[in-house]
Amino acid sequence: MTREVVIVGGGTGGSVLANDLADRFEAEIDAGDVRVTLVNDSEDHVYKPVWLYVPFGKREPSDGRRPLRDLVDSRVDVVVDRVTDIDTDAQRLTYRDGGGPGRYDKLVLATGSTLAPDEIPGLAGGGHNYYTEEGALALQDELLSFTEGHLVLSVIGSPHMCPAAPLEFVFMADDWFRKRGLRDDIDITYTYPIQRVHGNPHIAEWAEPLMEDRGINVETFFNAEEIDAENGVMTSMEGGELDYDLLVAIPPHRGIDLVEDAGLGDRGWVEVDSETLEAEHADNVYALGDTADAGVPKAGSVAHYQAGVVAQRIASELRDRPATETYDGKTLCFVETGMDAASYVEFDYENPPSPATPSKKLHWAKLAYNESYWLTARGLL
Amino acid sequence: MSETQAEKTVDARGAACPGPLMDLVGAIREVDSGSVVALLSDNDQSLVDVPEWADESGNEVVATEEEDDYYRILVRKA
Numbered sequence: 139m140t141r142e143v144v145i146v147g148g149g150t151g152g153s154v155l156a157n158d159l160a161d162r163f164e165a166e167i168d169a170g171d172v173r174v175t176l177v178n179d180s181e182d183h184v185y186k187p188v189w190l191y192v193p194f195g196k197r198e199p200s201d202g203r204r205p206l207r208d209l210v211d212s213r214v215d216v217v218v219d220r221v222t223d224i225d226t227d228a229q230r231l232t233y234r235d236g237g238g239p240g241r242y243d244k245l246v247l248a249t250g251s252t253l254a255p256d257e258i259p260g261l262a263g264g265g266h267n268y269y270t271e272e273g274a275l276a277l278q279d280e281l282l283s284f285t286e287g288h289l290v291l292s293v294i295g296s297p298h299m300c301p302a303a304p305l306e307f308v309f310m311a312d313d314w315f316r317k318r319g320l321r322d323d324i325d326i327t328y329t330y331p332i333q334r335v336h337g338n339p340h341i342a343e344w345a346e347p348l349m350e351d352r353g354i355n356v357e358t359f360f361n362a363e364e365i366d367a368e369n370g371v372m373t374s375m376e377g378g379e380l381d382y383d384l385l386v387a388i389p390p391h392r393g394i395d396l397v398e399d400a401g402l403g404d405r406g407w408v409e410v411d412s413e414t415l416e417a418e419h420a421d422n423v424y425a426l427g428d429t430a431d432a433g434v435p436k437a438g439s440v441a442h443y444q445a446g447v448v449a450q451r452i453a454s455e456l457r458d459r460p461a462t463e464t465y466d467g468k469t470l471c472f473v474e475t476g477m478d479a480a481s482y483v484e485f486d487y488e489n490p491p492s493p494a495t496p497s498k499k500l501h502w503a504k505l506a507y508n509e510s511y512w513l514t515a516r517g518l519l
Numbered sequence: 520m521s522e523t524q525a526e527k528t529v530d531a532r533g534a535a536c537p538g539p540l541m542d543l544v545g546a547i548r549e550v551d552s553g554s555v556v557a558l559l560s561d562n563d564q565s566l567v568d569v570p571e572w573a574d575e576s577g578n579e580v581v582a583t584e585e586e587d588d589y590y591r592i593l594v595r596k597a
Contacts, residue, residue, distance in 0.1 A: 257548075296541045331544060332537045333571055339536075359575040361544050375544065376576040412533070433535040 141172045142239045147248035148178030148206045151427030151441030157517030158449035160211035167213045179220040192274035193281045199271040209515045224400040226420035244452045251428040255389040264367030265387035286323035287383030294362045295390035301435045306474040312352045313476035329360035344493040407431035413464040424448045439470040472504035480504045525557035532561045540568040561589040
């Protein structure tokens with residue numbers, strides 16, 4: 139019987155994994171012994187980091203979209219459908235349109251993050267964000283016409299996609315307004331839910347003096363409680379209050395209900411062993427990228443590295459060999475520190491980050507990576 | 520295990536900082552004033568983060584209990 143490997147989610151993790159498996163199982167797939175299916179609820183693969191640049195008029199959302207079928211090896215069955223139920227005991231899947239394999243031998247959940255602005259009263263109508271395509275375009279409209287007042291960047295949800303992105307946004311906004319001669323008329327405030335400006339203490343220690351140098355106000359221990367859009371006021375659980383003219387908020391994040399319904403973890407994140415990425419509450423189920431609750435950043439590089447680990451483990455298991463590959467927490471991020479300078483961090487479970495001195499070269503390296511990302515998705519880089 | 524009662528328990532064992540505190544904040548959002556939330560954390564940083572946040576937010580740490588390999592921190596919502 140053909141062994142079924144089903145990957146749910148065609149983002150970075152799912153695509154890299156599908157291509158990796160197609161490569162490893164080339165002979166078995168051709169012989170009909172293994173089938174790799176990638177299920178995604180859209181025809182397109184989306185590279186979300188492009189959205190950071192959209193509000194500043196530097197990129198278009200279409201720069202971050204490619205047809206999924208163009209990125210994935212032809213040996214992979216790409217199914218555009220939505221998985222609506224997982225029975226982990228019977229190892230069976232149900233689909234909205236009935237499109238994919240009913241059973242699985244190995245299941246990988248790479249379903250990513252969704253936004254939950256409704257969890258904060260007033261946020262859905264009162265705050266902008268660059269964590270969706272529509273949000274980035276709406277923010278672009280606001281930002282391009284913003285010439286004076288108080289811009290507040292509030293990190294409301296944690297964990298959230300790309301922990302560096304809120305820092306990047308305020309650094310870029312500061313520089314962008316300076317270059318346009320508007321900075322003296324615009325105050326910028328950055329809020330963060332804990333007692334420092336970033337979850338990782340080493341990155342916080344690096345970023346805080348930069349923010350001070352640039353006159354970016356900081357409010358820590360600020361967990362937004364309510365947004366009063368009509369009056370431009372946000373209040374926090376800690377009793378703080380901030381007036382704003384333009385609010386850019388990182389909303390609470392969740393995984394998808396499917397995960398919780400299947401008993402695999404809370405808030406749509408799959409509880410996994412942080413090294414093997416195996417689900418804690420089911421056999422033959424893996425999770426990677428944002429979906430995996432592994433205590434690491436929700437970032438594309440994480441999904442990329444984890445995909446290699448999961449591919450090796452699945453290949454070994456289906457060949458009745460010991461699965462030896464483990465994920466060591468490796469994370470790699472470029473961090474924009476202005477419109478033409480960036481830093482870079484690399485870290486893992488054992489080694490903390492040590493942010494590089496910002497430079498133009500690193501900024502261009504980030505832009506070059508963004509362009510070459512499509513090679514990553516294809517499994518070539 | 521302690522006898523102290525909590526309306527809600529958040530198990531953040533295994534989570535890296537600031538995960539446990541953020542899990543606690545999320546749980547506090549969901550309970551009524553006066554309710555007690557228990558945070559289970561095996562991260563020593565929680566012993567600092569949680570009292571600091573409670574001070575800042577006006578909530579109260581009513582007990583910190585050391586279990587075999589984790590802490591149970593009880594916070595009453597103001």
